[in-house]
Amino acid sequence: MTTTSAVLFPIPTSHILSGFTTCPTLSLPHVAHVALSDKALGVHKVSSRFTHNVVVPPHADADHSSAWEALFAAGSIAPGNKDLPPGGFGLYMRGPSAFKDELAKAGDDAQEVLMSYEVLFEDGFEWQKGGKLPGLYGGVGEFSYGCTGGRNTDRCQCFNLRLMWREGGLGELYAYVPQNDANTVALKAVPRSHQNPDYGFSVGRGLWTFEAGEWFAVAERVKMNDVGQANGEIEIYINGASVIFAKGLVLRDPEAPGSSVQGLHVQTFFGGHTAEWASPKEQKAWFTNISGAVLSTTFSAHDEL
Template identity: 60%
Template sequence: MFPVPPSRISLGFSTSTLPDLPQVAVVPLLDKELGVHKITLATTHRLVQPPIPVNDDENQLAWEAVFPSGSINPGNKSAPPGGFGFYLRGPAAFAQALQDSSVNQEVVMGYDVLFQEDFHFQKGGKLPGIYGGVGQSAYGCTGGRQHDRCKCFNLRLMWRDSGVGELYAYVPQDARNSERLKEIPPRSIQHPDYGFSVGRGAWQFEPGRWIRVMERVKLNDVGQENGEIEIFIDGKSVILASGLVLRTEEGREAHVQGLHFQTFFGGHTPDWASPKEQRAWFTNISGAILKPSPAAARPTSSHDEL
């Protein structure tokens, strides 16, 4: 379930029973137990039995995202709402442990996603990812936001045309971050007003099968450039960005706050809209706080040169 050695996990949770570790609590896929809050109005995330069993368990449930024909970014008032959106802290003990901003925090969180077999990706859309920052500044660190960017980060993923994947990052506006993120292959784009497309094409989402998405975030020490973001797809490291500044002098108390669990088509304009009604499902929501790891003991990766 987690793309790290079990010995590195200090505290964790999962809606899957697969981890079978004493430090990882098994919790139900329910809003209250997972600390779901700030739910986007006019959308639903119903618990359903997905069309393809998860972990060969026909009884395991998943959150269903429905994208009506013509649906687009939920901020677009002229199109039907689609997908869903909310923030997720995790169970109480995990959420409380995340509050400690005094440590060099390292967290891994993720989920399994299934796109229906004939899913049409159109130009692109958003997928959940880790968010954080200082208090309430952590919320809404998206949508072209420019103020207080030194106090927040939002690390959702995107699918693009044909299911091409990328990290879609809002990070503190720092020249060092731009320099390092632009180096990530196969293609990275610094958008002037919106998020940073990182590693576009590093993987591809395939409709009709469950895909495991896990994201590891290591916050930097304040005043140092030692933050990291790593994306794992089906257990394989596909993006590793290092030398980052996610916690700034102005945002010294920034910490990971959980998952921004959001999915929709867009973009903002009609050419991004879902071309038909279609669905995706999410389950096996998981998170873990990691113990510090000596540099010499860190796992090697094909991205180490970055």
């Protein structure tokens, strides 16, 4: 196994039913190569004020030959703020058609999905108070979109599992999940976690630290629970190492038994919603090697450790 495959697919690869990657050098069974393009990746619901141009990033090499570029304008903040400059970008992606079809088929069972990417913050990146990074999203149909920003309606029908950087590059999972006691207990059980007043959970803050000028591989594994059971899981891997593992979750609420993983919410911006979160200068980040896999339902990462 190459280093790149180990960090993008940090699970036993024999359990991959169907997968894809934009990494040009990666070769694994059942993992298809696709272009880093909106059409190939099933991109939709693109935030209109922002760009995600494909460029040659800094520190380019055979594994990192092209990337989506995020431009954070000086003073930019959350995309919903129309009074300050736009910064970052936002889109949803379902993956290529074969992966999307496998997701839909797996959604009828105890679905288990892994999606990953690599991110590079420019040299000298100033973190300010923090900002958002891509993560898995899901739910029931259109309810799966917009499960963020303090939304408190239809929360049993959606989840959003983006990451964040905080001051000094501290990393965390910023989770919006169905509001129930099982999820509160499970997420608070992860070290350095707390529930925020906008209904999101800061999970595992500081269990890893992003460094400017270096590629970081982020992988997120989600196992949907069986309806009526609290046996769902969320796991975050950084550069191939498991840093967050939450179990005993109810992501598929009994009131929304059709809830499933829909894809990756590729969103990045500074914020928070107030000016003290704004980017202190114009700066950039790059995202590449977008990858995903639907896993065998017999797979349990921690049973094999």
